[in-house]
Amino acid sequence: MPQNERDGEAPSRRVRILLVDDERDLVDAYTRLLARAGYDCLGAFDPDQAIARIDAELFDLMITDLSLPRRSGLEIIRRARSGARPVPVIVMTGHNTPDLNAAAREAGADTCLLKPVSIRELTLVIRETLARHAK
Amino acid sequence: MKTGFLTHTGRPHPARLAIRYALAGIVWIAVSEYLLAALPIHSLLLNRFLFVSVTTVLLFIVASRYAHTLQFSITVRDEALARAHGYFDSAVEGIVTADCEGLIRQMNPRAQEMFGYHEVELLGHPIEVLIPTRYRKEHPALRKAFHREGRWRATGVGREIIAIRKDGSEFPAEITINHVPTHHGDLAIAFVSDISERRAMEREARRSETLNALGAVATGIAHELNNPLAVIASRIEVMLMPGQELPPELRQDLMVLQRNVERASRISQNLLSLARQRPGVRQPLDINKAIEEALLLVRSDSRGTRLTFDLDLDSILPPVIADPTSLEQVLINLVSNARDAGATHLAIQTATDSARLSNIRISISDDGEGIAPAALERLFQPFFTTKPKGTGLGLWLSRRMVQDHGGSMEVKSEVGKGTTFTILLPVREAAPALIEGHMHAAK
Numbered sequence: 001m002p003q004n005e006r007d008g009e010a011p012s013r014r015v016r017i018l019l020v021d022d023e024r025d026l027v028d029a030y031t032r033l034l035a036r037a038g039y040d041c042l043g044a045f046d047p048d049q050a051i052a053r054i055d056a057e058l059f060d061l062m063i064t065d066l067s068l069p070r071r072s073g074l075e076i077i078r079r080a081r082s083g084a085r086p087v088p089v090i091v092m093t094g095h096n097t098p099d100l101n102a103a104a105r106e107a108g109a110d111t112c113l114l115k116p117v118s119i120r121e122l123t124l125v126i127r128e129t130l131a132r133h134a135k
Numbered sequence: 136m137k138t139g140f141l142t143h144t145g146r147p148h149p150a151r152l153a154i155r156y157a158l159a160g161i162v163w164i165a166v167s168e169y170l171l172a173a174l175p176i177h178s179l180l181l182n183r184f185l186f187v188s189v190t191t192v193l194l195f196i197v198a199s200r201y202a203h204t205l206q207f208s209i210t211v212r213d214e215a216l217a218r219a220h221g222y223f224d225s226a227v228e229g230i231v232t233a234d235c236e237g238l239i240r241q242m243n244p245r246a247q248e249m250f251g252y253h254e255v256e257l258l259g260h261p262i263e264v265l266i267p268t269r270y271r272k273e274h275p276a277l278r279k280a281f282h283r284e285g286r287w288r289a290t291g292v293g294r295e296i297i298a299i300r301k302d303g304s305e306f307p308a309e310i311t312i313n314h315v316p317t318h319h320g321d322l323a324i325a326f327v328s329d330i331s332e333r334r335a336m337e338r339e340a341r342r343s344e345t346l347n348a349l350g351a352v353a354t355g356i357a358h359e360l361n362n363p364l365a366v367i368a369s370r371i372e373v374m375l376m377p378g379q380e381l382p383p384e385l386r387q388d389l390m391v392l393q394r395n396v397e398r399a400s401r402i403s404q405n406l407l408s409l410a411r412q413r414p415g416v417r418q419p420l421d422i423n424k425a426i427e428e429a430l431l432l433v434r435s436d437s438r439g440t441r442l443t444f445d446l447d448l449d450s451i452l453p454p455v456i457a458d459p460t461s462l463e464q465v466l467i468n469l470v471s472n473a474r475d476a477g478a479t480h481l482a483i484q485t486a487t488d489s490a491r492l493s494n495i496r497i498s499i500s501d502d503g504e505g506i507a508p509a510a511l512e513r514l515f516q517p518f519f520t521t522k523p524k525g526t527g528l529g530l531w532l533s534r535r536m537v538q539d540h541g542g543s544m545e546v547k548s549e550v551g552k553g554t555t556f557t558i559l560l561p562v563r564e565a566a567p568a569l570i571e572g573h574m575h576a577a578k
Contacts, residue, residue: 023362029369036376094361096407114407116365116400119372 014040015130016057020050020064020076021092030063033119039126047071054080059087061126066093066100074107081108088133090125092117149205156197163193229327233262235320237278249308249329251301262325267299281312282321298327306331343538350535353517357403364403368396405528417540419454420462422485422495422560428459429466430483442474447484452495455560457540465533465544469499469556472529475522476503476554493562494542500555506548514546 017039021027027043034041042059044050047068054062054076062080066073073091080087091104091112101112110129113121147155167189171182223230229246233239239262242254250265257264262278263271298308307330315322371393375386430444473481478501488494506514506521513519515534520527534544541561548554 023366025366026362026369029366029373032373033369033376092365094365095358114404115361116368116396118368 014038015060015126016040016042017126018042018044018050018053018057018059018062018064018087020044020047020062020068020073022046022065022068030119030122034122037119037123047073047076050076051079054083054087058085061090061130062087063090063092063122063126066091066104067095074103077104077107077109088129090129092122147204149201149208152201152204156201159197160193163190226326227328229329231262231265231325231327233278233323233325235282235322237262237275239264240322246327249300249327250298256301262323265298267297267305270297278323281314281323284314295330298329307334349517350531353406357406360399360403364396364400368393368400371396402526402528405526405532417456417458420457420459421454422452422457422462422497423448423450425457425459425462426466426483426485426497429463429470432463433467433470441479442470443480445480445482447482449486452485452487453562455495455540455562457560461536461539465536465558466499468529468533473499473501473503473554475525476501476505478503478553488559491559494559495562497558497560498555499558500553502553505550505552506546506554507550511546511548515544 015038017034019027019030019034019041021030021043022045024043024045027045031041031043042053042057044053047070050062050064051071053059059080062076064073064076064080068076073093077089077091080089086108089109091101091109092115093100093112094115096112096114104112110132111125113125167186171186174182174185176182176185223241223243226243226245229249230241230243231239231246232241238259239257242250242252242257247254261275263274266274294311295307295309297305299305309328309330311326313324313326315324371389374381375389375393381389426446426448430446434444470481480502482498482500484496484498484500486496488496510519510521515530516527517531518527519531537544537558537560543559545557545559546554547557
C-alpha cells in the first residue's frame with residue numbers, strides 16, 4: 001500500500017469508504033481521488049442503494065450528502081450509526097445551514113463539510129475521524 | 136362651541152342672566168302695583184316708599200349677583216386664555232396662524248425654531264414665504280378655496296408638503312389646517328410637523344429591506360452553486376492527480392481553472408458565513424480585549440507590510456453583549472481593507488459615545504488612499520468591490536454583523552487622506568425587536 005505508507009499509516013487492509021451523493025459526476029471524481037489517496041471507495045447515488053450497501057457490507061466510514069432524492073441524508077446517517085458496528089459519518093453538503101448541521105450531528109455525524117471540498121481537506125478529515133473512532 | 140370652550144363654568148352665561156333679570160324686573164313692575172294695592176295701607180306716600188324700597192333691594196341683589204357672575208366668567212376666560220397660550224407655546228407641533236388674506240398673524244416657538252425665523256420677522260408677511268418658490272404661485276388659489284369652504288377639509292388633515300426654512304433648506308412636513316371664524320375675519324391655523332427624521336428612517340428601512348432580500352437571494356444562489364462547483368473542483372483535481380501525463384500548457388490552464396473555482400467557492404462561503412454566524416453565542420464581551428485579539432490575528436498576517444497601529448482604548452468601558460467571532464471578523468475585515476488601500480498607519484479608538492451614553496463607539500482610521508464619493512455610496516452593497524480579487528462581501532457582511540448586534544456602522548472618507556469607520560454598539564442586552572428580527576432571519 002504505497003499511498004498509505006506515504007500518509008504515515010500502515011493498516012492491515014485498505015480503509016473502505018461509502019460515498020453517497022446523487023451527483024454522479026462528483027461521486028465518480030471523488031472515488032478516483034480517494035482511491036489515489038489509498039482508500040477503497042464505493043459510491044451510492046441514491047438513499048435506497050446506500051442503505052442496501054450499509055446493510056450488506058462492512059464500511060469503515062461513510063461520506064454523505066444531506067439533500068438526496070426521496071429520503072433525507074439524515075435517515076442514512078441514522079441507519080449507518082444504528083448497526084451492530086456503527087459506521088463513522090462525514091457530511092459533505094452544499095446546504096450547510098446551522099439547523100441542518102445540528103440535525104446531522106444529532107443523527108450521529110462527526111463532521112459537516114461545505115462543498116466544494118478539496119481532496120487534501122477531505123483526506124485530512126477522514127484521517128482525523130478514523131483516529132477518533134479507533135480510540 | 137368656541138365661546139363654550141372659554142366660558143364653560145356650570146353657571147349661566149352673563150348675557151343669558153341679564154335677560155333673565157330683565158324679565159323678572161318687568162314682571163315685578165307689572166305685578167307690584169296690584170300687590171301693594173292689596174296691602175291695607177291707605178297713604179299714597181307710604182305706598183310709593185314701600186315700592187321704591189323693595190325695588191332698590193331687589194335691584195341691589197340682582198346687580199351684585201350679576202357682577203359676581205361676570206367676574207367669575209372673566210376669571211375663567213383668563214385661565215382658558217392662559218391655558219391656550221401654554222398649549223401654543225409648548226406644542227411639539229409648529230403652529231402658524233394666518234388671516235383670510237394669507238398674512239401670518241402668529242407663530243409658536245416650535246414653528247419659529249422649525250423655520251428658523253423669529254416671529255416678528257414674519258408677522259404680516261404672506262404665508263407663502265414658508266413654502267418653496269416653485270409652489271408659491273398656485274398656493275393663494277388653494278388658500279382662497281380653503282377659506283371659501285370654511286370648514287374642516289379632508290385634504291387639510293395630515294397633508295404632506297415641502298416646507299422651506301429661512302436659510303433656504305427644504306424639509307418634508309405634515310400639516311393639518313383648521314379654519315376658525317372670528318369677529319375680525321376668518322383665521323387658518325396650520326399645525327406643522329417636521330417629518331424629515333421619519334422619512335429618513337423609512338428610507339433606511341426600505342434600503343435594509345432590499346438588502347435583506349438581496350442577501351436571502353444571494354445565500355440561496357450560493358447554496359445552489361456549491362454542488363456544481365464541487366463537481367468542477369473535483370474533476371480538476373482528478374486531472375491534476377500526480378502521475379497524469381499532461382502537456383505543461385494544459386496543466387497551467389487547469390491550475391488557472393482551479394484557482395478560479397477556489398475563488399468562486401470563497402465567494403459562496405463568504406455569503407454563507409452570514410447564515411452560519413447568526414446563531415453565534417452572545418456573551419458579555421470586553422471590546423478592548425476583542426480588538427487586541429483581532430489585531431494579534433491581523434499582525435501575524437501583515438508581515439511584509441509596514442502597517443503600524445496606534446491604540447487609544449478607554450479602559451473603563453462596560454462590556455457589550457456580543458458574539459466574539461463575528462465582531463473579530465468585522466475588525467479583521469476593516470484592518471485588511473485598510474491594508475489593501477495602502478495604509479501605513481491605523482488608529483483604533485474606543486470610547487463611550489458622547490451622544491448616547493448607552494453606546495460604545497469604536498473608530499478605526501487609516502491613512503490609506505481614501506474612497507471616492509461614488510464608491511462611498513455603494514460601499515455597503517453586496518458584490519460591490521474596488522479590488523481586483525475582492526468578493527465585494529466583506530463590508531456588507533461586516534455591517535450586517537454589527538446591525539445584528541443592534542449597532543450601526545458608518546464610514547467617512549477623503550480621497551488621498553484616508554478613511555474612518557465608526558461602529559456603534561449598544562451596551563445593554565439586545566432589544567426584543569432585535570431578537571425577533573434575529574429569529575425571523577434564522578428561519
